[in-house]
Amino acid sequence: MRTFSVKHRIIITDLQLSNILKNDHFIPVNLRLELSHLPLSTESLIQAMGYAGKDIPPTYRKSIEIYLERAHSKADIVAGFLIIPPDRFLLKKTGIQVDDLHFRTGKIITSQLIHSETVAIFVATAGPVFENWSKQLFDAGDYPAGYVVDFIGSEIAEAAADRVETEILSRVSSVSLKITQRFSPGYCGWNVKEQVKLFSLLPDKFCGIHLTESALMVPLKSVSGIIGIGKKVRKQDYPCDICNMKNCYRRFKPTIG
Numbered sequence: 001m002r003t004f005s006v007k008h009r010i011i012i013t014d015l016q017l018s019n020i021l022k023n024d025h026f027i028p029v030n031l032r033l034e035l036s037h038l039p040l041s042t043e044s045l046i047q048a049m050g051y052a053g054k055d056i057p058p059t060y061r062k063s064i065e066i067y068l069e070r071a072h073s074k075a076d077i078v079a080g081f082l083i084i085p086p087d088r089f090l091l092k093k094t095g096i097q098v099d100d101l102h103f104r105t106g107k108i109i110t111s112q113l114i115h116s117e118t119v120a121i122f123v124a125t126a127g128p129v130f131e132n133w134s135k136q137l138f139d140a141g142d143y144p145a146g147y148v149v150d151f152i153g154s155e156i157a158e159a160a161a162d163r164v165e166t167e168i169l170s171r172v173s174s175v176s177l178k179i180t181q182r183f184s185p186g187y188c189g190w191n192v193k194e195q196v197k198l199f200s201l202l203p204d205k206f207c208g209i210h211l212t213e214s215a216l217m218v219p220l221k222s223v224s225g226i227i228g229i230g231k232k233v234r235k236q237d238y239p240c241d242i243c244n245m246k247n248c249y250r251r252f253k254p255t256i257g
Contacts, residue, residue: 026085028203033077038159042068048155063148071152076127078207079160081168086118101197106189112180112236116228120168121198123207124160125222126153153221161223168227178233184225198224
């Protein structure tokens with residue numbers, strides 16, 4: 001039995017958590033999702049675009065209605081996650097370690113992971129259609145429609161990530177564990193290039209996603225990241241007041257849960 005302690009972390013033992021999370025918790029999970037099962041609507045997209053309480057231009061409203069309906073037959077939504085066995089995980093002052101891989105997540109994320117005894121790695125994608133679809137509309141000069149299609153693809157990917165978060169919570173809460181918010185490379189001071197190490201822990205082309213040489217995901221409308229798991233973790237609000245990323249989507253979106 002291995003016992004360790006890290007500053008700002010309670011002392012735990014791998015055996016204790018292993019007694020709670022059984023082997024079937026550590027198997028990669030794939031979820032194929034239908035757009036109709038995600039909480040996206042014309043009104044929710046209008047709100048996400050920043051028009052809550054304002055009059056949206058009629059062109060945008062009509063485009064959202066049309067292209068959201070068409071997206072039902074075009075989207076290829078897949079999401080999944082992998083819970084890391086606790087004996088492979090270590091929380092440090094400015095990052096985490098899984099096996100011999102060191103992730104420099106930074107102080108903002110690490111502070112949100114306090115008391116995490118392991119993490120779940122997750123990915124979610126809206127599928128490959130959206131970048132080509134929006135480009136075709138832009139090339140045809142229909143800029144409002146191109147923007148709307150691009151935006152819908154992004155929101156589908158985030159909604160799929162929300163669905164993964166809910167699924168992870170459902171599985172671990174059944175054994176009295178909790179989760180943190182989710183955190184992605186490229187946000188909160190975590191270098192996007194560390195996505196390469198993150199994907200190395202997942203099966204090849206997990207959920208149909210792969211990385212470019214610059215560590216960007218393909219399909220483009222995809223999300224990846226980690227979620228802390230533990231008996232005493234808390235799902236705190238995102239610390240936007242101390243983050244210098246002014247254009248982060250989380251500044252404009254409510255959190256779930």
